Amino acid sequence: MKITLSQLSFHTGNFEGNTQKIISAINDAKALGSDLIVFAELATCGYPARDFLEFEDFITKAEYSILEIAKHCFGIAAIVGSPRRNPVIEGKDLFNSAFLLVDGKIQQTIDKTLLPNYDIFDEYRYFEPNSKFELIHLNGFKIALTICEDLWNLNDNPMYLTTPMDELNKLNPDFVINIAASPYSKTQIEERRLTLKLNSLKYQLPIFYVNHIGAQTHLIFDGGSCVYDNNGEGLDELSYFSEETCSYKISNTTVFRVEPIQRSLNGLSIRNKYEDLENALTLGIKQYFLKLGFSKAILGLSGGIDSALVTYLAAKALGKENIWTIMLPSKFSSDHSIFDSEKLAKNLGIKNDKMEIENTFQSFLETLSPYFAETSFGLPEENLQSRTRGVLLMALANKFGYILLNTSNKSELAVGYGTLYGDMCGGLSVIGDLYKTEIYELCQYINRKEEIIPKNILEKEPSAELRPDQKDSDSLPPYEILDQILNFYIEERLGPIQITDKGFEGDLVRRILRMVNMNEWKRWQAPPVLRVSKKAFGPGRRVPISGKYLS
């Protein structure tokens, strides 16, 4: 039997585009003599379709897509993820299903049992969980067809009362297929491999795994579809961060054997975490622009490391000719801010202009002078400079069809060290899920061969330059400390006592946690943040603004 794994990028709600892509892959696989082609979870409608799933109309389109696709399944079978209406008038209205298409028809549907409903996942919002277990039969093989989370109920504190593979295994399958929509994070590749390995070992079954690649708003899908043997070994793997289709010949004479068609088995690739991170962020930018129909990005260059990194990533994603950076110095800006920014722009070969904010800033102050006259220079005046910059950048973006990229990092988003409607402006937050210390690490990686990001940018002390001689360290602890405390609070969800027990000063811990909580109102209005950690700001982290916990 020949089986093809098709790892494609889908566009949420673009049924015509997704369907054509699927049909075209089916035709290609058929030409190769494949017996079965497998697509990812919810391939017809894209993942996550979120509340679009609540529209009758949307589901009808998905059903129509499946019927269209089925028409091309003669001489080849296909497994396609798509929503399915619950025929029972009780429970949720939909199932998250895998459709087995054979001979132009829907031969069988398998529904997802375990519906993730944590972090960025909301599947129980839309779907009824499956509770009956059956295999699919194809070319003499009995296959346990599962959907993403169905393989994930493994750890010491399993989240679900049912483990679908325990049930399916009772029916003696020959191998497992899993269709997935498993988003990237810095730790996800390792966790996903471990999960597949543990399933392969536990059930002593080979696994064929197909994931999405691409990005949908804040979520990045990294692909890495793969094949495991029946003994925990990763036999082969498709690429990360790009589309790929690969066909295998499987046989079951005495032992189950997998042979790739058109190349040899590669095993699992060796990952470099910075390379993956860079590719993930690049893909996130690229697809955000592509899917919104934009091609050009604008951003402010401060001379600091955050805007430097975003510029580099944007140029990589969109092409250097599509990036426009603007330097917006004030009287508090240092000379090196301009010099370093110009050097970066030169290194990257991008357009870089300068715009003064002083006149407009003064004009604001003059308008405000009847009220501000008796007060001293403080945070409101700092914000005013940042907002003047935001307005200018948005004006250029609006006028010339650019998307403004936001350059906030996770450390500053966490403690509120940024101006809402100022430097927090932008259509997409590129590095809002990277702590400052991680940004340094990633830049070091980018500079591993040559100085792309000017060395001085990496070496100077971080500063917002909104008042004379300002340094981040005036109001924040060193980032090495801050980021660890933030990570314990945000990613690990530890409370103040538990974090203090990790060896940090109690008062400092409480002060930082209080800052995080007091700034929920700002983050509520932040742009979408490309998610690269297991807990990013945005839809995966839901915290009340008016809550008093710790504040």
Add this chain to the structure above:
Amino acid sequence: MKITLSQLSFHTGNFEGNTQKIISAINDAKALGSDLIVFAELATCGYPARDFLEFEDFITKAEYSILEIAKHCFGIAAIVGSPRRNPVIEGKDLFNSAFLLVDGKIQQTIDKTLLPNYDIFDEYRYFEPNSKFELIHLNGFKIALTICEDLWNLNDNPMYLTTPMDELNKLNPDFVINIAASPYSKTQIEERRLTLKLNSLKYQLPIFYVNHIGAQTHLIFDGGSCVYDNNGEGLDELSYFSEETCSYKISNTTVFRVEPIQRSLNGLSIRNKYEDLENALTLGIKQYFLKLGFSKAILGLSGGIDSALVTYLAAKALGKENIWTIMLPSKFSSDHSIFDSEKLAKNLGIKNDKMEIENTFQSFLETLSPYFAETSFGLPEENLQSRTRGVLLMALANKFGYILLNTSNKSELAVGYGTLYGDMCGGLSVIGDLYKTEIYELCQYINRKEEIIPKNILEKEPSAELRPDQKDSDSLPPYEILDQILNFYIEERLGPIQITDKGFEGDLVRRILRMVNMNEWKRWQAPPVLRVSKKAFGPGRRVPISGKYLS
């Protein structure tokens, strides 16, 4: 047996405050000779606590609160909603529970069976559903204790496979207690009453119902705790939009009888939908400020109906002395904008200042002139004026400790007729869940006795006044049409064909739906919107920015 219903306002995460409030109510009820006092769902931690529930620390605090409260339960029993750790190391880590406290101890816990996971609800994110059913026994009565949604699985297409009251009814209870966290919407009071009535009729049992009052960020809880007899009749009701505690004597000699203590049975109140709406929005503002520790609101007065309504509501919520309005006219502003705004401020007795934006606007244009020189005046210049106003208002808010109130309405938020970082600024969107036509209706209601909102504001044609002689109707259909189409799309989740079938022009429907979809990116960054409909912009409506559906 004497039973006390305690309808209180809790603050999410404020365990100390909530616990003290609960204990004080217990002591008062005990002094009245009450045998049982009932508090709302998740009373210890507040509702919704959202991801705070994922902190061990937070749950430990809730557990401690329950133990503290139990110490006061001698001579009186209490039912208190609080999260409970799942003792089984499988499934979700928590239950959403009702604790029965008797003789200083936890006598019994009843867990919630039906976990709402739609619209603004995310309960399956945190809680494991209950699956075993038992009554509580108290003073010779057998009581079916249920939690909010547990009574709601009634309609033609029930969302859950289990109906808890069907199970509990088999155990022959004498009456039902339901503890709830049921947020207000324009239709919720009616739906809630119907639900209680249908339960009372179906099971032929009296119901004692306790709801939250108060507001948590975007959600408003209206109270309306009540007592139903065993035949669908509402016997008595606590107040809406304010705290109240009421005690009843129940007896079961031949027929079950309920007598209120200290007053007579009132039946159900007659509601006025505009009065409720006004009270809901007022409570929403009031508690947002209270819970964040602010007392003063600032907002821009345009001379239009939206800012007029928000000013009126804010003055009602916070006191006229705590409101500061600013008029920010441009050269495109009409004379009546100033005149009408001044009249409104006079009618309400609030501080109203004027600030010119022309100089700063010109300064922006001058800075941008190297790029804008060859272009004609358009949307970017309109946005620039709006953003200049936003920056000035934020500067005043930041300097003097005000929260800027946002005045966007639902119609304009829907179609993107507003400037991000401009008129979309603000800490709280007060009327962002009211369509423009509803805003007119509410203002007419407010003016029912005297002209509070100047007549001219209600009668003039809506305009953003960002270019000469601009009218909303230049780019939008009449609000009577627009709002109906939006309602079908947003609240009813109908697609373009279904809406066209309702009698609207197909091209217009598609154009409007496309505008809604293309502006998801703006709404992602909108302030929290006080929810008063069954589908508000914000956490209850989750739509991808980069989705292609309909765009």
